[in-house]
Amino acid sequence: EVLLVESGGGLVQPGGSLRLSCAASGFRFSGCWMSWVRQSPGKGLEWVAIIKQDGSEKVYVDSVKGRFTISRDNAKNSLYLQMSSLRAEDTAVYHCVRGNGWFFDYWGQGTLVTVSS
Amino acid sequence: DIVMTQSPDSLAVSLGERATINCKSSQSILSSSNNKNYLAWHQQKPGQPPKLLIYWASTRESGVPDRFSGSGSGTDFTLTISSLQAEDVAVYYCQQSYGAPLTFGGGTRVEI
Numbered sequence: 398e399v400l401l402v403e404s405g406g407g408l409v410q411p412g413g414s415l416r417l418s419c420a421a422s423g424f425r426f427s428g429c430w431m432s433w434v435r436q437s438p439g440k441g442l443e444w445v446a447i448i449k450q451d452g453s454e455k456v457y458v459d460s461v462k463g464r465f466t467i468s469r470d471n472a473k474n475s476l477y478l479q480m481s482s483l484r485a486e487d488t489a490v491y492h493c494v495r496g497n498g499w500f501f502d503y504w505g506q507g508t509l510v511t512v513s514s
Numbered sequence: 515d516i517v518m519t520q521s522p523d524s525l526a527v528s529l530g531e532r533a534t535i536n537c538k539s540s541q542s543i544l545s546s547s548n549n550k551n552y553l554a555w556h557q558q559k560p561g562q563p564p565k566l567l568i569y570w571a572s573t574r575e576s577g578v579p580d581r582f583s584g585s586g587s588g589t590d591f592t593l594t595i596s597s598l599q600a601e602d603v604a605v606y607y608c609q610q611s612y613g614a615p616l617t618f619g620g621g622t623r624v625e626i
Contacts, residue, residue: 432616442556442564442607444616458615492563499611500554502575504563 399423399503401493406508413483417508419476419493427451427471430496433478435489436507443489446478447496461487483512516540516610520619527624533595535622537608542588545612552612555584555593558621559604567606568593600626 405417417433433445446457446467455467466479476493490507497503517540527533543552551571556564566575568584571591581596595602603626608619 441621442609442618444618447614447616456614498569499552500566500569501556501564501609502566502569504565506563 399495401495401503401505403491403493403505403508406491406510408511408513409483410514411484411512413512414479414481415483415510417478417480417491417510419505421474421476421495424495426474431469431476432494432496432501433467434492434494434501434504436492437489445491448476480510485512488512515615516543516613516617518608518610518617518619520608520622522622523620524623524625526626527598529600529626530597533598533624535593535606537591537593537619539589539610543610543612544588551587551591552610553591554609554611556607556609557604558607564607595624598624598626
């Protein structure tokens with residue numbers, strides 16, 4: 398069974414930093430592109446970042462470029478999102494998502510990040 | 515950026531009736547190299563993460579009931595639920611993988 402379990406969310410002040418983690422199991426993690434997708438409370442979905450299987454390619458949505466860094470540790474079957482210079486508009490549930498070919502086929506439950514003073 | 519526009523925002527359908535959701539992309543998401551549309555549909559039930567229903571615009575993901583079907587090409591796409599069941603109450607999102615940034619439609623809420 399494919400499982401993606403996020404952690405690391407919480408309340409942080411504007412300008413602060415947070416590191417999200419995603420523990421993957423039930424599939425060959427090193428063989429998949431992985432993404433972070435966020436969902437603001439009561440709102441729709443926004444893709445944040447994607448990373449290639451070996452970590453050699455990373456792409457970000459413009460709104461987080463220079464502030465967020467996606468990374469992975471294939472030995473630990475783990476995906477990460479380092480977030481800095483956080484803004485109120487970054488408040489959202491952050492989902493870890495597996496890429497299968499060109500599409501997102503498994504989603505984690507998500508971890509809530511709240512940016513507020 | 516490719517903008518995905520869904521309609522309607524919400525719809526109420528009787529049990530056993532057909533539900534139709536539309537999705538329009540701001541540019542073609544049909545690849546000339548492989549003749550495939552880079553379009554997926556995701557279903558999100560209350561309190562759950564999204565679930566992939568359809569990819570390549572019309573290919574059902576394994577385990578998805580055949581009452582769900584996708585159609586369309588280029589810039590105009592449709593998700594059809596042929597006979598709505600109670601468990602289909604959810605928000606449905608279209609999503610393009612043609613180019614970065616990967617983008618989603620605003621969602622369509624389906625109710626009984």
